[in-house]
Every structure is written in C-alpha cells, then in structure tokens.
Amino acid sequence: MVFTSQIFIFYFLPLFLLVYYNLPYRWRNVWITLGSYLFYGWWEPWFAGLMLFTTILDFLWGKVITRPGATQGERKLAVAACVVTNLGLLAFFKYYMFAAETLNEMLAAVGAQQIRIMQVVLPIGISFYTFHSLTYIIDLYRGHATPAKSFSGFSAFVALFPDLVAGPIIRYKTLAEQLREREHTVSRFASGVAIFIVGFAKKILLANPCGQVADAVFNTADPHMIDAWVGALAYAFQIYFDFCGYSDMAVGLGRMLGFEFPRNFDAPYRSQSITELWRRWHISLSTVLRDYLYIALGGNRKGEGRTYFNLAIVMVIGGFWHGAKWNFILWGAFHGLFLVLERWRGKKSLYSALPYPGRIAVTFLLMLLSWVLFRAENLTAATEYYRAMFGLATPGNVALLLPATIYTPYHMLIMFISAVLVFQPLQAHDWAEYPVTWARTALVVPLFIISLMAMFAQAFNPFLYFQF
Numbered sequence: 133m134v135f136t137s138q139i140f141i142f143y144f145l146p147l148f149l150l151v152y153y154n155l156p157y158r159w160r161n162v163w164i165t166l167g168s169y170l171f172y173g174w175w176e177p178w179f180a181g182l183m184l185f186t187t188i189l190d191f192l193w194g195k196v197i198t199r200p201g202a203t204q205g206e207r208k209l210a211v212a213a214c215v216v217t218n219l220g221l222l223a224f225f226k227y228y229m230f231a232a233e234t235l236n237e238m239l240a241a242v243g244a245q246q247i248r249i250m251q252v253v254l255p256i257g258i259s260f261y262t263f264h265s266l267t268y269i270i271d272l273y274r275g276h277a278t279p280a281k282s283f284s285g286f287s288a289f290v291a292l293f294p295d296l297v298a299g300p301i302i303r304y305k306t307l308a309e310q311l312r313e314r315e316h317t318v319s320r321f322a323s324g325v326a327i328f329i330v331g332f333a334k335k336i337l338l339a340n341p342c343g344q345v346a347d348a349v350f351n352t353a354d355p356h357m358i359d360a361w362v363g364a365l366a367y368a369f370q371i372y373f374d375f376c377g378y379s380d381m382a383v384g385l386g387r388m389l390g391f392e393f394p395r396n397f398d399a400p401y402r403s404q405s406i407t408e409l410w411r412r413w414h415i416s417l418s419t420v421l422r423d424y425l426y427i428a429l430g431g432n433r434k435g436e437g438r439t440y441f442n443l444a445i446v447m448v449i450g451g452f453w454h455g456a457k458w459n460f461i462l463w464g465a466f467h468g469l470f471l472v473l474e475r476w477r478g479k480k481s482l483y484s485a486l487p488y489p490g491r492i493a494v495t496f497l498l499m500l501l502s503w504v505l506f507r508a509e510n511l512t513a514a515t516e517y518y519r520a521m522f523g524l525a526t527p528g529n530v531a532l533l534l535p536a537t538i539y540t541p542y543h544m545l546i547m548f549i550s551a552v553l554v555f556q557p558l559q560a561h562d563w564a565e566y567p568v569t570w571a572r573t574a575l576v577v578p579l580f581i582i583s584l585m586a587m588f589a590q591a592f593n594p595f596l597y598f599q600f
Contacts, residue, residue: 133171133172133174133175134297134595135332135335135378135381135385136332136335136336136587136593137593138587138588139174140171141584141587144167144170144171145385148163148167149388151163151167152164152167152389153316161282161284161285161288161311162284162288164288164291164292164293164389165284165287165288165291167293168288168291168292168293168296169183169184169291171293171296172256172257172291172293172296172297175256176253176255179255179256182221182255182258183255183261183290183291184287186217186218186221186261186262186265187265187286187287187290187291188283189214189217190214190218190265190268190269190286190290191280191283191286191287193210193211193213193214193269194268194269194272194279194280194286195279196210197210197211197269197272197273197279198272198279207273208273210269210273211269211270211273214265214266214269215266215269218262218265218266219262219266221258221262222258222259222262224252225252225253225254225255225258226254226258226259226456227456228250228252229249229250229251229252229456230456230457231456232247232249232250233249235247236249254598256297256597256598257296257297257298257597259453260295260296260297260298260299260301261290261291261296263301263420264289264290264301264302264303264304265290266424267301267303267304267420267424268280268286268289268303268304270424271303271304271305276305277303277304277305277308278305278308280304280308280311281312285311285312286304288311289304289307289311292307292386292391293385294381294382294383294385294386294389294391294393295382295386295393297597298375298378298379298382298597299378299379299382299396299414299416299417300379300382300383300393300394300395300396300414300415300416301416301417301420302393302394302416303420306394307391310390310391310392314389314390314391315390316390320387320390321387321388323384323387324383324384324385324386324387324388325384325388325576326384326576327380327381327383327384327387328380328381328384328385328388329384329576329579329580329583330380330384330576330579331376331377331378331379331380331381331382331383331384332377332381332580332583333377333579333580333582333583334373334374334376334377334380335373335374335377335378335381336583336586336587336590336593337546337582337583337586338369338373338377338546338549338550338553339369339370339371339372339373339374339377340370340586340590340592340593340594341542341543341546342366342367342369342370342373342546342547342550343366343367343370343374343592343594344543344592345362345363345366345543345547346363346364346366346367346370346507347592348363349362349363349364349366350363350367350507350508350513350517353516354516354520354525355517355520355525356520356525357520357521357522357523357525359520360517360520360521360525361521362547364500364501364503364504364507364517364521365500365547365551366547367503367506367507368401368496368499368500368503369547369550369551369554371503371506371507371596372397372400372401372554373550373553373554374596375397375414375596376396376397378597379395379396379397382396383395383396394415394416395415396414396415396416397412397413397414397415398411398412398415399412399554399555399556400412400413401492401496401499401554401555402492402554402555403492403495403496404483404488404491404492404495405474405482405483405491405495406467406470406471406474406495406498406499407470407471407474407475408495409495409499410467410471417450417453421446421449421450422446425446425449426442426443426446429442429445429446430442436476439475440472440475440476443468443471443472443475444465444468444469444471444472445468446468447464447465447467447468447471448461448464448465448468449464450464450467451463451464451465451467452464454506457510458510458511459505459506459508459510459511459514460505460506462505462511463502463505463506466501466502466505467502470482470498482494483495492555501518504517504518504521
C-alpha cells in the first residue's frame with residue numbers, strides 16, 4: 133500500500149484514525165502495530181512475517197544488552213548477533229542476486245561453469261526498518277537510549293507505517309518518550325493534515341509529470357543532446373519532489389498520530405557545495421551514516437588521509453545501500469570524491485571564487501550529472517546517456533523527441549514550476565511552526581482536491597522505493 137493510492141486515502145487512513153482516536157490511550161500503540169502490519173503486508177503477507185521475526189529478535193537482544201548483571205562479553209555478543217542477523221537478512225534479500233550475477237560474470241570470463249541463481253523478491257522498505265532496529269541496539273549498547281519497556285511500544289516503533297517504506301530513518305531515542313506519552317491536539321492534527329496535503333501534491337502534481345518526461349528520455353536509445361539534458365533535469369525534479377513529498381506525508385501522518393518527526397529535506401538544491409547538500413538531502417540517512425559508520429571508522433580523528441578514506445568509503449556504502457547495482461556504487465563514489473576534494477580544499481572551496489548563484493549552479497550541475505548514474509538501468513546505459521548529454525551520441529540521431537511526447541505545454545509548465553520551487557527555502561515542514569488558519573485551510577483544501585483529481589486521471593504513479 134502506498135500513500136498516493138485510493139485504498140490508502142479513502143479506506144485505510146480514515147478507518148485507522150477513526151479506531152485510533154476511539155481507543156483508550158494504552159491501546160493506541162497496539163493499534164499502530166496492527167494497522168502498520170496490515171499496511172505493510174498489503175503487498176505480500178510474508179513481508180510482514182519477516183519484519184515480525186526480526187522485531188522479536190531485536191527486542192530480545194535489547195533485553196540481553198540491558199539486563200542487570202550482564203557482562204561486557206554478553207553485551208558485545210548480543211550486539212554482534214543483532215548486526216549479523218539484520219545485515220545478513222538484508223544482504224540476502226537485497227544483494228544476493230547482484231553478488232551471484234557478478235560471480236557468474238567472473239566465472240564466464242575464465243571459462244568456468246556458472247552457478248544457478250535463485251530468484252529472490254526484495255521486501256519493500258527492508259533497509260529502513262533494518263536501520264531502525266540496528267540504531268536501537270547500538271544506542272542501547274552505547275548508553276545513548278533507554279530500553280523499550282514493552283514489546284508493543286518497540287513493535288510500534290519498528291512498524292510505524294508513516295515512515296516504514298520510504299523514511300525518514302527515525303531513531304528509537306527520538307521517539308522513545310513519544311511512544312510512552314504524546315500530545316493529541318486539534319492544532320497538531322490539523323497541521324499534520326496540511327503537511328500531508330502539501331507532500332501529496334508534490335508527489336502527484338510535480339513528481340509524476342516530471343517522471344513522465346524523465347522516463348520518455350531515459351527509455352529512448354541515443355536521445356538528442358537537448359532531450360538528454362531535459363531528461364536529467366526532469367529526473368532531478370522527480371526524485372526530489374517524490375522523496376521529499378513522501379517525507380512530508382510521513383511527517384504529516386506522524387503529527388496526526390501525535391508524533392513529531394524530524395525533517396528529512398531542507399531545500400537541498402540551494403546548497404553551495406556537495407558537503408552542504410548532504411546536510412540538506414535525506415538528512416536522516418546522512419546522520420545515520422555519520423553517527424554509526426563514519427565515526428565508528430574513526431571519523432576525522434586519525435589524520436587527514438584516514439579522514440578522506442572514511443568519507444569516501446561511507447559514501448560508497450551509502451550508494452550501495454540504495455540498490456544492488458554498480459551504478460549506485462559509482463554514484464556513491466562520485467559524491468565521496470567531491471566530499472574529499474571539498475574537505476581537502478577547506479575554506480579555499482572549489483567554488484569559492486564564484487558568486488553565490490554560481491556556487492549553487494555548480495553544485496546543482498554536479499548533482500544533475502550524478503542522477504544519471506542513479507536513474508540509468510546499468511553502466512552501459514549511463515555511459516550512452518552521458519555521451520548524448522555532451523553531443524557524442526550516435527551521429528545518425530539528430531532529431532528531438534516528438535513534442536507530443538514530452539514538450540507539451542502542460543509538462544513544460546510543470547518543469548518550470550518545479551525549477552522555481554526547488555530553489556526556494558520554504559519547506560512543507562515549516563507549516564508545523566504556524567497555527568492553522570482559515571486562510572491556510574482555504575489554500576490546502578483546493579490543493580488536495582486538485583491533487584485527488586490528478587491522481588484519478590493519472591495512469592503514471594510510480595513507487596520509487598521498491599529497491600530500498
């Protein structure tokens with residue numbers, strides 16, 4: 133089930149909220165867990181079974197770590213068992229086929245017999261709830277979090293449907309107090325509805341049309357140079373408004389349930405460097421990689437050379453987290469390279485000589501080029517797309533795509549609006565800082581109606597996070 137589907141908007145969410153607000157407070161976490169398992173198991177029931185299995189194990193490992201009288205060896209063993217179990221399951225479902233295919237390519241290169249590859253279905257959102265559990269266990273071990281007092285509270289945290297399949301990645305210590313006690317007010321609920329509607333509109337009215345343009349170009353063999361740049365730009369807008377829109381919807385849904393989630397995006401395309409961009413883009417992932425991987429590797433405490441290595445390897449791993457393809461590894465390496473270069477230059481930034489708009493433009497251009505790796509089906513396709521962008525494609529292809537395909541007034545208007553909005557600072561999360569007024573209600577209600585009408589009319593409504 134996804135947030136931008138009729139079954140979620142008209143059936144699941146209203147019924148879930150109706151029951152939630154009519155239950156005694158002590159039963160609400162139980163209802164969150166049950167509703168979240170229904171939400172998650174809607175695709176495949178066994179997905180929910182797998183999540184329940186890991187949740188029970190992680191809850192028990194947490195009990196071992198915080199058991200009075202537990203030795204340091206027992207605590208280390210519990211952490212190791214949790215890490216191996218969670219990452220082992222993640223590696224099998226997400227990376228088994230990639231590893232097997234890579235091994236077969238190596239075997240074929242030396243003329244050896246290839247292995248038989250099983251077809252493995254990737255459970256949607258497994259990376260997100262795996263990170264939830266791992267950060268809980270590691271924080272317990274470090275003494276940065278208190279253990280969950282009940283399984284109902286912990287299972288509600290892991291399965292919490294607003295952030296289950298597309299983030300943000302929320303740590304247990306952020307929600308621990310809220311799981312025990314949280315405030316439900318009309319104002320909080322109303323602001324949550326407003327934030328959800330803005331995120332919903334981003335996805336339906338902006339991300340989906342931009343995605344149509346991007347797909348039209350990326351699915352074309354040897355596109356014209358102009359088409360290639362338009363397609364890359366469209367994908368940059370699509371993935372931002374899609375991901376940011378889902379994060380806004382998660383924040384809004386959380387507020388409807390009395391939770392306060394941290395923001396996950398902060399106008400990232402206004403960044404003046406790649407370093408700054410990663411403080412603004414998918415903030416929850418960036419902070420998790422920093423706190424649990426970069427710092428664990430030594431951070432910047434072991435000299436310049438080690439710092440550069442740590443930055444690079446963390447970004448490579450972050451790229452691989454996004455998907456089991458060489459494209460994602462190179463995408464991470466691309467960003468790791470620029471993080472290293474910017475760190476090396478220090479205050480003498482790579483872009484310091486440029487005026488403020490120029491620094492933003494260069495950073496956006498670098499991000500645009502990296503998105504080709506992220507979107508292309510494989511490295512060969514990415515290489516051909518770069519050739520098209522720089523006018524090096526097959527000489528026989530000189531015609532633009534038909535205007536009816538991507539250059540319609542509607543699609544170009546959406547692209548223009550997207551370009552304006554990605555460079556403005558106000559985010560949907562900022563709505564939470566202001567009281568709900570009749571003027572704001574008069575704005576968001578028509579926006580929601582228009583978005584619903586567009587959702588009914590659209591045949592194109594992809595879910596980008598299936599691979600995560």
